Amino acid sequence: MFVEVVLPIPLADTYTYSIPPEMEKSVAPGIMVLVEFGKNKHYSGIIAYIHPIDPESRFEIKPIIAIESNQPVLRRPQIRFWEWLSHYYLCKLGEVYKAVLPSGFRTESSTNYKQKKETFVRFTEKYNDNNRLCEAFDLVKRAIKQEKLLLSYIECSKISGFEKKKEIKELSKKELLSKSGSNDTILNSLVEKGIFETYEKEISRLETYTHEIQPLNKLNPLQQEAYTGIVQSFREKDVCLLHGVTSAGKTEIYTHLIAETLKLNRQTLILLPEIALTAQITGRLKRFFGNKLGVYHSKVSDNERVEIWNNLLNDESYRIILGVRSSIFLPFRDLGLIIVDEEHEPSYKQQDPAPRYHARNAAIVLATMHSAKVVLGSATPSIESYFNAQTGKYGYVELNKRFEDTELPLITPVNVKELRRKKRMKSLFSPLLIEKMQEALENGEQILLFQNRRGFAPMISCKICDWTPKCRFCDVSLTYHKRYNQLTCHYCGSTYPIPSECPECGNKELKPQGFGTEKVEEEILQLFPETKVDRMDADTTKNKKSFEEIITRFEQGKTQILIGTQMISKGLDFEKVSLVGILNADSLMSFPDFRAYERAYQLMSQVSGRAGRRKKQGEVVLQTSHPEHPIIQTVLDHNYTGMYQTQIEERQLFHYPPFYRLININLKHKNEDLLKKMASEYANLLRNALGDRVMGPDKPPVSRIQSFHIQKILLKIEISASLNILHKILEDVRSRMLANSQYKYAIIQYDVDPV
Ligand SMILES: [Zn+2]
Ligand SMILES: [Zn+2]
Incomplete structure (x- = not known):
């Protein structure tokens, strides 16, 4: 018998190994094994399957080294x-x-999973008997502190004999010492006297919820109708689109x-596009x-991830997993439902490295494998x-009234081009936005300001010759x-000092161009020095805590104005936001991408939807140089269709x-x-096989990243076309190109369904 093992190497899908006789009983699909690959390289791999035929391989087949x-x-x-x-995303297993797989599982990583241990205290075998407790007290008769610790132990562990065995609680050293107000020295004396002993025990890193469980909220009639609609659509269809205006109460459903x-x-899997949510x-x-x-998400530590993974494999106390896109990979036993919230979000697409999957689309496939339903x-x-x-492929349920009948926000466009000409803009803000901000602050309400660029200014440039500093690698x-x-490169993270003068013409005046969230924050602090402002x-x-802290401060009303990038547009609910300012709508519409208008509409509607709660209509001030633009018009009218x-x-x-x-083929060199x-x-070569389905090659908008130049070939393939035939053509061309020795340092990447 032989096994096919998946290894973390992007050459082939699986690699063949033989099974030493002593391991025959232990091998099974899904088992981790240690194997040698090449000369002296060891990897942890996963057995994909076992097969009896001796494969026709020219290579020597090595045995598995160990079962892991x-x-x-x-x-x-x-x-x-x-x-x-x-197969679908054109990469290797x-x-x-x-x-x-969390890297804690793998041997070659230095961050292997470590069990978290804690020290516990218990009676030694001799004294673990209620009849001998008196003897123990005799031993500490003259030591008041030791006696006190002994009493505390009996009280906290409920070991006194009246409770049922089940209720006796294991006490950690930490808990015991803190509850008894004692210390190590006193405890050690009791250990030396042979009364207590300490032992190590594995504990979980995962938080446990200790509050009382509440019954579900009752659905209002509209929510109930939507709920019934979804359940009915599931009788015929596996996927249902719940199109519900912001704050209609989708979470209740x-x-x-x-x-x-x-x-x-x-089991249920709930996918969210962003850790912040x-x-x-x-x-x-x-x-x-x-x-x-x-x-489950990337800011959960690797050790915690292993614990969640093991929980799903073993005791399965988790029945519901909430997480970002990588949660689709967890070992679910029997998924019944997958919810993809904010399904339109582009962050569901993994960009780098491979597999460049779309979590929403992959979730739908995963659901089919479990016979689960998808919302x-x-x-x-x-x-x-x-x-x-x-077109009837998915079910469709609409929820077009907001919770408690709050009206959709009133969106007012402001023509900043006009205002600038008349010199009426106060730096980044129109008079209307400033007036509305003052009003909201006076009423004790909160404000969100949206600018989809971080940093202070997108760039600086020379006042005389227009020179702008660029990244050395991108x-x-x-x-x-x-x-x-x-200065920072947002592609590769390199940082640079600010040049003191223009290297082209020697001019000493370099000025910021455009503006980012950091600049907005500075200007707001000048306008409203008394106001507490945060920026997201x-x-x-950069870390999990700061997300939560910013959100919590805003929820508790400790900050009045929150400035943010698209992060603040994604489904966060704040009760006291009455005003939203969109500072520069034009920058959203100018991306060179076929989805630019769709994205601009989504971002503006979503961020507008944060305004107005609990029976009060919210207001949005939308600053643009093109108020007549059709996309701006659809935003103003809440006209999705x-x-x-x-x-x-x-x-x-x-x-x-x-x-x-669409399939992008990115070539890098x-x-x-x-x-x-x-x-x-x-x-x-591609055109020979695929004709005018091949576009390019083109230089993408960012044509060099981390010293690699990039060229892009775009394929537009009919949805009905056979993927197997297409993949054969693609792989054929790829191997022909790589066979040419002058291109051996080239990188070829596929991006299927790019966003
Ligand atoms: Zn210059
Ligand atoms: Zn760079």
Whole structure:
């Protein structure tokens, strides 16, 4: 017998090994094994399957070195899911393995999972007998402190003999010492006298919920109708799009669906696009589901991730997992329901490294493997999902009234071009926005200000010759961060000092161009020096705590104004926000991408939706140089279908999703000339097979990252086309290109369904 093992190497999908006789009984799919690869390189791999045929290999087949897990670390459908991912997203199983399994499981990593241990205290065998307690007290008769500690122990552990065995509590040393007001020395005396002994015990890092579980909130009639609609649509369809305006109470509907799934003893996965959102929703769900809920995302430590993984493999006390996109990889036994909240969010797409999967789309495939149902929730659905609902592939349920009948916010456009000409702008703010801010602050209400750029200014430039500093490794202008007094590349993270003069013309006046959140914060503090202001962007939220702290401060009213990038647009609920300012709508519409208008609409509607709660209509001031632009008009009218109609027509006309499948082939090389030559040969070979479905090669907007030049070839493939045939063509061309020795240092990456 031989095994096929998945290794974290992107060469082949699996590698063949033989089974030493003494391990025959232990091998099974999902078991981790240690193997040798190449010369003296050792890897932890996962057995994908076992087969009896001697493979026709030219290579010597090595034996497995050791079995690393005494039970499978994967459940049955997982390997199948991995295979789908690697097939659809054009990568190797090893890349999936690397992305999926917490590194704590793997031997080659230095951060192997360590069990967390704590010291506990108990009676020695001799004194673990109620009849001998008197003897113990005799021993400490003259030592008051020791006697006190002994009494505390008996009290806290409930060991006195009246309680049932079940109720006796294990006491950690830490707890005992703190409850008895004692210390190490006193405890040690009791250990020396042979009364107590200490022992180590593995404990969990995961938080436990200790409050009382509450019953679910009753649904209001509209929510009830939507709930029934979803349940009915599930009789015929596996996926249902819940199109609910912001603050219509989608989460309430989710909780009822989860409760039903629990009754069937099946699991639920709730996907969120952003870690920032998990804290708020975790709090809400814990109230109803307590310790049945587990939370999984990249800011959970690797050790905690292993514990969650093991929990799902073993005792399964988690019935509901809430997490970001990587949670789709957890070892679920029997998923009954997957909820993808804010399904339109582009952060569901993994960019780098491979597998470049879309968690929403992958979740739908995963659901099929479990015979589970999927709810996609959004106030501004993606064009693709809305299309699938319109054409009957998905069920569709609308929830178009806000909770307690609050009206949708009133959005007022302000023409900043005009105001600038009349010199009426006060730096970044229009008179209307300033007036509304003053009003809101006087009423004790809160304000959100949205600017989709972080840093102080997107760039600085020379006042005379327009020179702008660029990253040495990437083809992008550097962002100016005033607080650190430096320039940063947002692509590779390199930082640079501010040049004292222009290297082109020697001029000493370099001035900031445009503005980011840091600049907004500075200006706001000048306008409203008495007001507490916070900022939420990638710079201020580098760790999990800071996210939660900013949100909590705002929720508790400790800050009045929150300035942020798209992070503040994603489904956060704040009760006292009455005003939202969109500072620069134009920057949202100018991305060179076919999704630019869809994204601009979604961002503006979502951030506007944060305004107004509890029977008070919110207000939005939208600053733009193009108030007449059709996308701005659809935002003002809350006209999602209007936006959808114009976009779906363009998509069809210009061969974009959902009518065509896009695949980007990114070619990278440090030598620009060689790369250009390769890209054009590559595109020609593809054209021979695929004709005018091949676009490019082109230089992408950012054409150099971390010293690698980039060329892009775009494929537009009919949705009905066979993926197997396509993949054969792609792999054929790829191997022909890589066989050419002059291109051997080139990097070739596929991005299927890019966003
Ligand atoms: Zn200059
Ligand atoms: Zn850079």
